[in-house]
Amino acid sequence: MEYAQAIFTNSAIYIIATMGLAIFTGYTGLFSLGHAAFMAIGGYAAAILTYFFGWPLLPALVISVIASVLVSFAIGYPTLRVKLRSDYFAIATLGFGEAVRVLFENLPLTQGARGLPGIEKLAGPLNTAFLMVITIWLCRNFLRSNYGRKIIAIGQDPVAAEMIGIKLLPNQMLSLAISAAFAGLSGGLLAHYITFIQPSIFNMDLSSLITAGVVCGGMGSLTGPFVAIALFIVIPELFRGLALWRLVLYGVLLVVIINFRPKGLFGHEEINFKNAPKLFWITGLTVGLTVATSFFNGYSNYWGRLPALGVAALLGLAVTFGANYLGKGIIWVLGRVNPPVGGFFHRISEGLYLRLKSALTPVKRQERWAVKSNGRITAATAGQPVLDVNGLTKRFGGVVAVNDLSFCVYPGEIHGLIGPNGSGKTTVFNLISGVYPVSGGGIKFNGDLITGKAPTAIVLGGISRTFQNIRLFGNMTVLQNVQTALHTTSDYTLTEAFLQWPWGVRPTEERLYQESLKLLEEVGLADLKDRVANTLPYGLQRKLEIARALALNPGLLLLDEPAAGMNPKESLDLVDLIRYIHKSRGITIILIEHHMDVVMSICDRLTVLNFGSKIAEGTPNDIQNNPLVLEAYLGDKVEYAAAS
Amino acid sequence: MILQTIITGLSIGSIYALMAVGYSLVFSVLNFSNFAHGAVITLGAYVAWAVMTQFFHMPFLPALIVSMLGAGVIAFLVERIAYSTLRHRRAPSLYLMISAMGVAIALQNVLYATIGANLYALPPVFTKDSIQLGTAVISRMDIFAFVFSIIAIALLTVVLNYTKVGTAIRAASHDSEMVSVLGVNLDMLVAVLFLLAGSLGGMAGVFMGVKYMVYPSMGWITNKAYIGAVIGGLGSLPGAVVGGILLGLLESIVSVTVIGGVHLSTYRDVFSFGILALLLIVRPTGLFGRYVEEKL
Numbered sequence: 001m002e003y004a005q006a007i008f009t010n011s012a013i014y015i016i017a018t019m020g021l022a023i024f025t026g027y028t029g030l031f032s033l034g035h036a037a038f039m040a041i042g043g044y045a046a047a048i049l050t051y052f053f054g055w056p057l058l059p060a061l062v063i064s065v066i067a068s069v070l071v072s073f074a075i076g077y078p079t080l081r082v083k084l085r086s087d088y089f090a091i092a093t094l095g096f097g098e099a100v101r102v103l104f105e106n107l108p109l110t111q112g113a114r115g116l117p118g119i120e121k122l123a124g125p126l127n128t129a130f131l132m133v134i135t136i137w138l139c140r141n142f143l144r145s146n147y148g149r150k151i152i153a154i155g156q157d158p159v160a161a162e163m164i165g166i167k168l169l170p171n172q173m174l175s176l177a178i179s180a181a182f183a184g185l186s187g188g189l190l191a192h193y194i195t196f197i198q199p200s201i202f203n204m205d206l207s208s209l210i211t212a213g214v215v216c217g218g219m220g221s222l223t224g225p226f227v228a229i230a231l232f233i234v235i236p237e238l239f240r241g242l243a244l245w246r247l248v249l250y251g252v253l254l255v256v257i258i259n260f261r262p263k264g265l266f267g268h269e270e271i272n273f274k275n276a277p278k279l280f281w282i283t284g285l286t287v288g289l290t291v292a293t294s295f296f297n298g299y300s301n302y303w304g305r306l307p308a309l310g311v312a313a314l315l316g317l318a319v320t321f322g323a324n325y326l327g328k329g330i331i332w333v334l335g336r337v338n339p340p341v342g343g344f345f346h347r348i349s350e351g352l353y354l355r356l357k358s359a360l361t362p363v364k365r366q367e368r369w370a371v372k373s374n375g376r377i378t379a380a381t382a383g384q385p386v387l388d389v390n391g392l393t394k395r396f397g398g399v400v401a402v403n404d405l406s407f408c409v410y411p412g413e414i415h416g417l418i419g420p421n422g423s424g425k426t427t428v429f430n431l432i433s434g435v436y437p438v439s440g441g442g443i444k445f446n447g448d449l450i451t452g453k454a455p456t457a458i459v460l461g462g463i464s465r466t467f468q469n470i471r472l473f474g475n476m477t478v479l480q481n482v483q484t485a486l487h488t489t490s491d492y493t494l495t496e497a498f499l500q501w502p503w504g505v506r507p508t509e510e511r512l513y514q515e516s517l518k519l520l521e522e523v524g525l526a527d528l529k530d531r532v533a534n535t536l537p538y539g540l541q542r543k544l545e546i547a548r549a550l551a552l553n554p555g556l557l558l559l560d561e562p563a564a565g566m567n568p569k570e571s572l573d574l575v576d577l578i579r580y581i582h583k584s585r586g587i588t589i590i591l592i593e594h595h596m597d598v599v600m601s602i603c604d605r606l607t608v609l610n611f612g613s614k615i616a617e618g619t620p621n622d623i624q625n626n627p628l629v630l631e632a633y634l635g636d637k638v639e640y641a642a643a644s
Numbered sequence: 645m646i647l648q649t650i651i652t653g654l655s656i657g658s659i660y661a662l663m664a665v666g667y668s669l670v671f672s673v674l675n676f677s678n679f680a681h682g683a684v685i686t687l688g689a690y691v692a693w694a695v696m697t698q699f700f701h702m703p704f705l706p707a708l709i710v711s712m713l714g715a716g717v718i719a720f721l722v723e724r725i726a727y728s729t730l731r732h733r734r735a736p737s738l739y740l741m742i743s744a745m746g747v748a749i750a751l752q753n754v755l756y757a758t759i760g761a762n763l764y765a766l767p768p769v770f771t772k773d774s775i776q777l778g779t780a781v782i783s784r785m786d787i788f789a790f791v792f793s794i795i796a797i798a799l800l801t802v803v804l805n806y807t808k809v810g811t812a813i814r815a816a817s818h819d820s821e822m823v824s825v826l827g828v829n830l831d832m833l834v835a836v837l838f839l840l841a842g843s844l845g846g847m848a849g850v851f852m853g854v855k856y857m858v859y860p861s862m863g864w865i866t867n868k869a870y871i872g873a874v875i876g877g878l879g880s881l882p883g884a885v886v887g888g889i890l891l892g893l894l895e896s897i898v899s900v901t902v903i904g905g906v907h908l909s910t911y912r913d914v915f916s917f918g919i920l921a922l923l924l925i926v927r928p929t930g931l932f933g934r935y936v937e938e939k940l
């Protein structure tokens with residue numbers, strides 16, 4: 001019994017650290033190979049406080065969380081600021097982990113490599129389990145909030161996230177800090193459970209164990225890593241003598257899973273009714289193997305090796321399949337029970353919520369929303385251009401992609417930007433939205449110079465865009481894509497998010513839901529709101545991108561080849577949509593497009609680029625008859641083409 | 645004293661360079677950091693230990709060749725087992741890196757589980773190792789390692805620049821897809837790549853084994869070599885050589901430095917990782933690296 005308790009407590013401690021790392025590595029896709037260092041910091045901080053100063057456990061754990069978070073800022077700010085490649089980041093965290101370990105080996109306070117023996121045993125199965133449940137609850141709440149969505153968005157496509165105004169650095173640092181906090185908590189508990197810590201406990205193997213849990217469980221899931229790390233702790237305990245082979249097993253599992261199930265056990269999903277059978281297969285197999293080996297060990301001496309092996313194998317198989325069918329049975333029963341029972345509780349909570357709704361939504365917040373929903377007033381006074389591009393130049397090494405380009409876009413206009421392939425149209429968009437720094441010239445938006453501003457600042461200032469190669473948050477649902485883009489109008493605090501505070505989170509989330517639904521209706525995707533974005537057909541993905549861009553309530557919308565890859569019917573449909581948006585919202589649009597019928601039918605004016613320079617500007621009619629344009633598109637033998 | 649420090653630095657630096665070249669070779673074509681390289685190097689050292697002390701009792705030079713071959717074959721097998729599926733699926737380089745980490749963890753712990761955590765010494769190469777040069781005492785092995793490493797890297801350069809395979813590898817480092825369209829068998833090319841990287845790693849492993857000891861976690865040292873490769877700019881061979889040697893020199897200088905009564909040698913590793921962190925922040929492309937901007 002004590003043995004089982006020990007395994008349970010150990011698992012719970014590692015699960016706490018793994019849940020934290022799932023928030024960081026699982027959702028941002030950045031690998032930390034140094035999370036043991038945060039555990040070490042937490043462990044030593046708490047141990048020193050209880051050991052030398054006689055603090056009780058809880059305040060000591062609070063300090064270890066704070067210490068880890070502070071250190072995570074110190075390591076996160078410089079490394080995340082420069083947007084390191086993922087493998088560089090991994091090696092940097094590995095270095096961090098080693099550095100912390102060496103430091104603890106040489107500090108007098110930590111008693112060097114000898115470690116701290118005789119820490120009071122303050123952590124046991126009960127309080128550890130309690131903290132584990134709290135950890136999971138907090139992580140789940142966080143992920144379901146606006147803050148969590150921002151981090152998930154960054155993990156799926158950092159560029160697209162920036163282009164809807166999500167700043168990378170603070171959000172990645174937040175997610176690192178959360179993971180560090182839970183690692184610190186886990187370290188503090190570990191110290192007070194095993195009662196003896198030394199720097200070598202917190203080595204790279206520990207870091208890679210937690211990372212392996214996240215990867216094998218499924219990046220983008222909380223329950224997946226939970227199961228994986230529990231198995232990693234439990235399986236070796238079940239097989240005596242496996243201890244040395246345990247790490248071999250992690251390694252092999254990592255290779256096998258990344259090769260054959262790159263999304264881990266549960267992918268980016270949480271455990272649900274559909275994928276639960278997997279869980280039963282895994283547990284069934286584990287238990288089956290355990291039963292088989294212990295049977296074999298017990299009876300091989302009496303029955304001889306071969307018969308014992310045979311019976312053991314049969315027994316193992318029986319247990320495996322038995323567990324599997326038992327699991328199926330449980331799912332069946334739950335599936336029967338869940339709709340009425342779950343529905344009952346849901347109705348009660350909904351009823352309560354609806355009754356309390358007005359009380360739950362603070363008046364101040366309602367007033368703020370009222371102001372926000374007025375939307376951005378396009379400040380352009382008549383005659384002043386919305387966008388004033390002046391002498392814009394971009395060089396990539398020796399290549400001049402955009403050369404001394406000047407044009408103006410006036411309020412309420414649909415302005416076309418056309419030109420042959422490689423003429424620099426998309427580069428112009430990237431310069432306007434701040435993705436590339438300009439090499440020369442300036443861009444003014446509503447009279448303010450925006451060159452040199454951060455991309456997120458430009459987006460939040462009122463210019464949003466779509467991409468030539470669609471960049472949606474592929475694993476999110478259609479609705480979530482738009483909800484994420486509404487992040488600027490969310491107004492609850494991080495603490496409220498962690499607690500799913502009913503007076504803050506629920507009313508705001510409900511409003512975001514309604515607003516996203518409205519936006520989806522605008523582009524005609526409301527019926528598909530629960531589809532996963534990358535399962536949508538191409539044309540609809542483009543529409544979703546437009547809805548996401550509109551969620552930022554822009555004054556100027558940049559559409560990069562919205563009709564690319566569409567058939568004539570779809571592109572006609574798109575023309576209607578652009579017209580509708582333009583009219584109903586009164587926004588200004590710049591459109592890059594190759595479908596000339598689209599361009600000619602909806603643009604008020606066109607700017608034509610060739611080799612990065614402007615060769616013509618005017619109404620569609622002017623452009624169609626401009627010899628320079630014809631030459632650019634059809635080559636310099638226009639005379640023949642025109643003659644024949 | 646100064647001469648001694650420099651020779652030690654050059655010797656360890658050249659071993660770093662041998663390993664760093666392996667990282668850079670793989671990175672230049674496959675664009676991922678092969679974190680399993682350390683395990684390959686460790687296994688190379690164990691091969692030498694096995695053939696020198698357990699079986700055959702080979703002398704040093706044949707043992708070196710055997711372990712180079714062994715490490716090369718192991719690297720090739722690792723590629724076949726752990727990377728080729730991902731490579732064919734065009735998985736993101738992050739996946740390859742995770743797979744490499746898995747291989748590293750597995751191989752290192754196979755050693756723990758089978759041969760054990762004991763430290764083994766390789767038989768000394770020279771009966772009388774030290775040379776007196778003025779006041780400096782210089783190890784023959786250090787000079788030997790330095791000279792041999794430089795020769796090996798020079799040979800590699802010749803292979804890369806003057807043979808058909810080498811040309812193909814260099815071409816693939818610019819655009820591996822284009823190279824395969826032009827009719828080069830990319831699987832073959834990658835196999836050669838890993839053989840080369842592995843055998844240089846095996847050599848480094850043997851030198852490490854002679855200089856220090858042979859033990860399962862000796863592959864940890866490749867983290868330093870990786871830092872060397874990053875200093876020089878991942879993917880660049882001259883970069884890896886210069887970066888590795890530079891790091892070796894800096895480390896050996898730090899090791900003998902005493903500031904305010906504190907011997908910095910205990911903080912040598914912190915120093916190396918500090919350099920790495922600083923470099924990644926200031927100049928992530930290293931000294932010779934190239935920077936590729938993502939197209940939107």
